[in-house]
Amino acid sequence: GAVVSQHPSWVICKSGTSVKIECRSLDFQATTMFWYRQFPKQSLMLMATSNEGSKATYEQGVEKDKFLINHASLTLSTLTVTSAHPEDSSFYICSAAKGRTLIQETQYFGPGTRLLVL
Amino acid sequence: QKEVEQNSGPLSVPEGAIASLNCTYSDRGSQSFFWYRQYSGKSPELIMFIYSNGDKEDGRFTAQLNKASQYVSLLIRDSQPSDSATYLCAVNYSGGSNYKLTFGKGTLLTVNP
Numbered sequence: 062g063a064v065v066s067q068h069p070s071w072v073i074c075k076s077g078t079s080v081k082i083e084c085r086s087l088d089f090q091a092t093t094m095f096w097y098r099q100f101p102k103q104s105l106m107l108m109a110t111s112n113e114g115s116k117a118t119y120e121q122g123v124e125k126d127k128f129l130i131n132h133a134s135l136t137l138s139t140l141t142v143t144s145a146h147p148e149d150s151s152f153y154i155c156s157a158a159k160g161r162t163l164i165q166e167t168q169y170f171g172p173g174t175r176l177l178v179l
Numbered sequence: 180q181k182e183v184e185q186n187s188g189p190l191s192v193p194e195g196a197i198a199s200l201n202c203t204y205s206d207r208g209s210q211s212f213f214w215y216r217q218y219s220g221k222s223p224e225l226i227m228f229i230y231s232n233g234d235k236e237d238g239r240f241t242a243q244l245n246k247a248s249q250y251v252s253l254l255i256r257d258s259q260p261s262d263s264a265t266y267l268c269a270v271n272y273s274g275g276s277n278y279k280l281t282f283g284k285g286t287l288l289t290v291n292p
Contacts, residue, residue: 104284168225170215170224170225171222173222
């Protein structure tokens with residue numbers, strides 16, 4: 062159990078276009094979903110936390126108007142990178158958790174989406 | 180600023196040896212600790228978590244936690260070449276109404292046949 066999928070796995074786009082990435086929990090309901098970004102040889106950096114039915118909470122330095130997050134259901138969250146630029150090229154990874162505040166809660170990671178902006 | 184520190188490595192061990200990975204964290208209020216394995220180009224996968232002082236064993240893996248020293252480690256017994264990966268230490272802390280994980284930069288482990 063606890064499988065998380067992401068789509069697409071790879072995307073190449075032109076500078077200025079918008080890209081939508083989907084994150085789905087396949088066999089459980091995810092109260093909370095997280096979006097991370099990872100640059101080469103760097104660790105995961107949390108971008109935002111989203112709870113179903115409420116607005117996402119963004120980390121300091123992450124532009125909420127550029128990285129739009131929608132968590133419309135307990136199994137789906139989307140991240141839209143608006144007006145993408147080459148510096149947005151990165152590995153975007155979502156994770157999902159069943160609960161919200163349990164200290165022992167485990168995050169289950171999706172396989173990631175590699176974005177290349179030309 | 181919540182910080183999680185790991186030696187970036189690479190840590191190289193021969194096949195069959197014990198690999199020891201270490202992690203320190205800055206937030207004394209942190210309550211749970213996770214070890215993830217990340218193969219190159221892939222997303223992290225959970226190995227195990229620990230939240231009580233002492234040792235926790237799962238197969239070839241043992242996590243050790245010392246909250247007084249703000250130190251958590253992962254031991255891998257009988258290391259295999261397939262264990263070669265980057266190991267990420269993650270620490271839970273409360274961020275308002277949600278908990279969050281702060282990740283270390285990871286330690287690259289290479290197990291030599």
